[in-house]
Amino acid sequence: MGSLPNLPGVYRFRDERGRVLYVGRATALRSRVGSYWTNLKGRRHLSRMVPQIVQVEAVVCDSVHEAAWLERNLLERAKPRWNRVRGGLEVPIYLRIDRKGGVPRLVVDYGPFGADRPDDVFGPYLGGTQARLALAGLGRVLPLGYTDERLTGAARDMARIRGVDATDRDAFLATTIAALRREPDAVEAVREQLIQHRDRASAGLAFEFAEKIQQEIEAIDWLVAEQKATVITDPDSDVYGWADDLLVRFEIRGGRLSTWTQRTCRQANAKRFLEQTPDGWRPFADRSAELASRLRDAHERSVHSG
Incomplete structure (x- = not known):
């Protein structure tokens, strides 16, 4: 998990077919994600999920509060099989x-x-x-x-x-x-x-x-703490980041960042998407794309070495 920083954020696990198994949030991404292979503690119900994980994706947030909101928004949009609750427990x-x-x-x-x-x-x-x-x-x-x-x-x-x-x-x-x-x-x-x-x-x-x-x-x-994932005054927009032929997209609707996708995309094709990103979101989008690229490369290395 060396590609993950020990910063607040949201992570998700995918299986060999690319299906999302689980979405979670972390105060420190590297420690939290690594704990699934070392000590599940009160999360033993996830022990059967761990062998199915083949890829880790993550987004660094500007605060734990922002990570909590992003996790909630993603889970309200779609609940993966291994998540127990749609949305979140906090009110x-x-x-x-x-x-x-x-x-x-x-x-x-x-x-x-x-x-x-x-x-x-x-x-x-x-x-x-x-x-x-x-x-x-x-x-x-x-x-x-x-x-x-x-x-x-x-x-x-x-x-x-x-x-x-x-x-x-x-x-x-x-x-x-x-x-x-x-x-x-x-x-x-x-x-x-x-x-x-x-x-x-x-x-x-x-x-x-x-x-x-x-x-x-x-x-x-x-x-x-800085928190952009849910802001009632934010206009609808699409946020894109690109790094090393990987395009990351976040969709903001009704003030909520609730969709996170990523796909392969050449730089020339990415330009028209990147131009749509509001200036205030560019650091978040660029950081997300760079992390996505590192995690993709780490996954590919593990596949080839395996």
């Missing part, structure tokens, strides 16, 4: 700015259509747990709820202790939105404050609380 989630009631607040939603303003919807994200942890982390350092002038009792006392009032509202909201838009300075500011909260909790021997904050940090990292 698609959105975060939304709710501006009703006078004080904006960040809420979890199950669709992109509940906002008064289109720019107030963020996502989709995979995994309700991750989304709720990220929401908790953002609320910990950007407590919009404490900027309400109508607070009473314990909530008002807590706002006073934390030094928060209505004058902080616009700044908290702007940073929340900027972080969810993946603006680096805002993301770093949120992470730094959460790290300080975590370290203070740990120094005070509140280890369970420190662990919860660490989970919030990781959830925010998950949400703000």
Whole structure:
């Protein structure tokens, strides 16, 4: 498996007839794919599949979150024999700015259509747990709820202790939105404050609380990681990459990258396809084609040596 990088991505196995046996995702492709021949652990039901694998194909993704979405989209389109579930187990989630009631607040939603303003919807994200942890982390350092002038009792006392009032509202909201838009300075500011909260909790021997904050940090990292496989605003397009007479094609429909094919194609014939690829997708497409070429060459060498 030396041709595979230890990077996030999606892989699939084919049999001698070229049929797809299985599609999976990985945090580290080389380690994950190699594990099918060394230690299946909780995947023993796949032990009968492994002898049928004759070819490995893979795509490197820009984040584990992107790999999760790509795997889900591929499996919703077609479920190979050895995959147990069509689609995925994680639930698609959105975060939304709710501006009703006078004080904006960040809420979890199950669709992109509940906002008064289109720019107030963020996502989709995979995994309700991750989304709720990220929401908790953002609320910990950007407590919009404490900027309400109508607070009473314990909530008002807590706002006073934390030094928060209505004058902080616009700044908290702007940073929340900027972080969810993946603006680096805002993301770093949120992470730094959460790290300080975590370290203070740990120094005070509140280890369970420190662990919860660490989970919030990781959830925010998950949400703000680059993710192109499912983006509700993306137009329909075809993405092509070419390397060494191998053309790789990805189809994007309805904001979802859900088709991945590859075939032999001469460079002269590939040119008209490559011209269709949107500029923002070119690095992904070129990288995918180069990896596909390496894996094809590795497969051919193994066939000839066998």
